[in-house]
Amino acid sequence: MKKILGLAFILFFSVSSFAQEWLTNFDEAKALAAQNNQKIVLVFQGSDWCAPCIKLDKEVWSTTEFQKLAANHFVMLQADFPKRKGNKLSPELQAHNNKLAEKYNPNGYFPFVVVLNHKGEVLGNLGYQKTTPQKYFNTLNSF
Template sequence: MKKILCFSALALVFSFNMLGQNWVTNFDEAKQEASKNNENIVLVFQGSDWCGPCIKLNKEIWSSSEFKKLSKDHFVMLKADFPRKKANKLSKEQTAQNDKLAELYNNEGYFPLVVVLNSNGKVLGKMGYEKISPKAYFDKLTSFEPLL
């Protein structure tokens, strides 16, 4: 009985890891991974603990199994978070990097802001929160990609 429970628990953890969105927080790593895999970068500016539309975007799109499945081998997901609560405070290095990203790609200070970049960091398109399905959101993100 213990073996069955252990196996079930491991299978559950493994299945969550398979569906888990792999978020990168380092811009250089995101560019390297995107270049290596011939993918674009989805840079998300969010206030994870204070911005209502950011929280909705996370819940309705980023956390959905449908979006995770669609984006898994298509995008490198890069998060630039700007939390306000002390409990969620980022390291000085991460805060500095996020500030630099905001200076480059979000100098208007919009939240949430989703920026699609190529592997060199060139902006292909921008959008915010929209109350649409994960598939429709994915389709909008891919619509920014240049036709080959």
Template sequence: MKTKLIFIIFLLLSIQVYSQNWQTDFETSKELASKGDKIIVLVFQGSDWCAPCIKLDREVWNTQEFQDLAKDKLIMLQADFPRRKKNKLSNEQQEHNNTLADKYNKNGYFPYVVILDSDGNQIGSLGYEKTTPTKYFEKIVSFED
């Protein structure tokens, strides 16, 4: 029993270490980007229904390789649009995401990755690509130049 408990604690701590530090508030993201001289990566996704979104999450965002590259350069901002009732966002968060979509994702693409400067000005955009985390990171930061 004690071994199982230690294993479960270790597993939970491991998940914490490898999870992306996602922001969900636009104003907070802009403040963090300004303070840290970083760019904002706004990700429009359907976390529980969009297959390419789930792939992008698994193949890029959740990899240790990407997270190591991103930590000093990027603020990750998530605008999720789940469909399943159990994943429903608060009304406030849903309205916030809708406002972001009205401004940055008028065509309703998923996944849609919008690269923003610290003032919230769009400097580039990407979608899902079958590539390495490093190459995806390099594409993101190339918009900064």
């Protein structure tokens, strides 16, 4: 029994160590980016209604390959705009995301990916692309 629990423990932590760490607070993302000399990848998405957003998540963000590449290069910041009642954000988080959208996504594109420096200055942006996680990473990193 101890061996099974030990194996389960090791398996859990080896899988979770590659999980994408998404922040939702812009100030926290800027502080972390400054501390680690990293870029911020701000992702505007509609997680429960936007088909290209869901595809981008499945084909890039959720892949182990992208997560390994991004780990030491980017602070990942998510600004989600769900529509279903069950996925509704807190009023504070919704207001925070609205403020980010006013500044960085005034045209309301989804998905919209903005690469920022630690000061919040735009380095580049892109949307959904049918490509590999490596190529998407390379594009983000080129900004």
